[in-house]
Amino acid sequence: MASHRSDFAVLLRAWRDRLSPADAGFTMTDGRRAPGLRREELAQLAGLSVDYVLRLEQGRAKNPSAQVVGALSRALQLTRAERDRLYRSAGLLPPQDGTVSTHVPPGVQRLVARLGDVPIGVFTADWSLVWWNTTWSALHGDPAVLPTAERNLARALFGNGAAHASMLPVRSERGQDAFAESIVADLKDAVSRYPGDAQLDRLVRELREISDAFAHHWATRTAAAQHTTDRKTIRHPEIGDILLDCDVLIVPGADLRMVTYTAATGSSGAGKLDLLRVTGGRTATALP
Structure with a gap:
């Protein structure tokens, strides 16, 4: 389980750094230090607190729910394969076929x-x-x-x-x-x-x-x-x-x-x- 949490934290940070703020609807400014999303912006998009996102990225928050992982997957604009990987890294089964999908390409x-x-x-x-x-x-x-x-x-x-x-x-x-x-x-x-x-x-x-x-x-x-x-x-x-x-x-x-x-x-x-x-x-x- 500790390995799952570590993988989840690594993926979360990497995919946050990868996503362009402009693609997520945020205005690009000259003062940005990194090309990816700020932690506060990811929290806003996923409907989570900044503190909770920080604890997830540090591996301190245990067992995020399927609802949280789904919200993060959408906020990070993951593909289906990436979404499924994030679910598994959290120790959860990915959404199954035959159910209403909440995945937004x-x-x-x-x-x-x-x-x-x-x-x-x-x-x-x-x-x-x-x-x-x-x-x-x-x-x-x-x-x-x-x-x-x-x-x-x-x-x-x-x-x-x-x-x-x-x-x-x-x-x-x-x-x-x-x-x-x-x-x-x-x-x-x-x-x-x-x-x-x-x-x-x-x-x-x-x-x-x-x-x-x-x-x-x-x-x-x-x-x-x-x-x-x-x-x-x-x-x-x-x-x-x-x-x-x-x-x-x-x-x-x-x-x-x-x-x-x-x-x-x-x-x-x-x-x-x-x-x-x-x-x-x-x-x-x-x-x-």
Whole structure:
């Protein structure tokens, strides 16, 4: 086990030094001593404390959880093979085939980071949010303030926890019922493709128990359209109502959804997005 911890610490430091700050969405400055990420930046991306990352790199923190290793893998933009190596170095089994993948390919992460003018969030097949850029946080609030399990759109819509409590008021042009039906339809599709995923099964069972609306949509036999595109009015606590086009882009081969919000040049929505980018929307705390 001591060897595992040593290998984990070495890999963590090496891969942090390798990752360009620009590829992770940070601004390059002349004062940087090394080309890689700072420890504080890795902690921010992974949603961990700087002290905990330091203890991991020094081999003093024992037995990081699969959740922590997964967050670090995404933050470090590891390939699948590298991700699996990091899991094994922590004494854990890598994620198995047949379950909903939370792996975000490095190219997708670089794209999200570099398209900083557009709010982008990356979701898994069960609508868990696993990656986002700073403009997304400015629009919806920083997802890092929520427990990892609560960063889920279905929980935001139908749950009774932190995700639901922090969700900003959103009006869908398609109608809220149609939007809700489409999310449930996506979950049904995910269950059919990942029947052995215990976490997905728990999510569905939990929402069926606590939400009459979810249970109703789940029991409906009529096929609903999957969530792909919409126009939404988001009520931001600082900026007010923002009308934006919402598009869902499928990432081939990764079973991920990239959700983007844009507005036509010169529109009120574009002006408010510009304002959000300047102010950072720091007082908002919400999930879309």
